[in-house]
Amino acid sequence: MQEKNALYVVATPIGNLGDISLRALEILKKADLIAAEHTQNTSQLLTAHAIRTQMIRLHQHNESATAEKIVSLLRAGKSIALVTDAGTPGISDPGAILIKHVRTQGYPAIPIPGANAAVCALSVSGHVNPHFLFYGFLTTKSGSRRRELSALKSQPYTLVFYEAPHRIIESLQDMMAIFGPQREVTVARELTKLFETIHTGPIEAILTGLQADPNQQKGEFVLLVTGADAIDKSVISDQAKHTLQCLLAELPLKQAVKLSADITHENKNSLYQLALQLKNQNP
């Protein structure tokens, strides 16, 4: 049963309209008002589910003023649902200012969980590191973006970025410049939509693939970059590590990696990353 005097923070689909919970639909139907980032976008979702609840706009430029209005509605006993264009409100989306105001005024903000592009990408990435750092959008200018990336370079967690289609190439170029061409990246594009694609590989190879196919540069993107030192040494067998160490003592790095991969059938990129780490530890 729905509470009164509460703000419900409702996750909506990030593409596929079916990705919405039964609870979210019930809240959207029963709320007195829906605060939506763009009412036009949200009306498509509401129409698809025959929901006729009234809406007001809440976006990054009117969030403080609208927060006042919403608190006065809560005071009058109304229940309000907050949605954004896609995914979970407050995650690289408006919501935090409103929620803070609502809670400091003594009203509950109740989460109605659901789709989120970052978690969706992480769930299929196969990145074995259990720790991740959600960064969201990088800045739009290359100079400051490179400074941001440099600050992240040594983080041992999988790094999670959101990126717009017109900046995907330049962001990957900056990542390659700062993290190096062999750092592994997963590019998750158009998740839950018709042209969903998920590719993983060294930044250099992924970038070359994207540059060669303009269609792959369209849509919405999540980028997952392997953390520094996060090459999971446990997935490389002890025998392979030993082989690599012996060969590194005698041969140049690339040759040692190639031979180790041939002998042990381990992943060449993982061996390459491990070889770099071993070299750094014992130059």
Ligand code: SAM
């Ligand atoms: N609040 C949303 C969430 O919970 O994921 C994120 C909103 S943010 C303004 C939009 C960005 O999320 C896009 O530029 C893209 O980086 C990412 N994104 C959203 N939907 C996506 C999808 N279907 N596939 C890949 N990335 C997506």
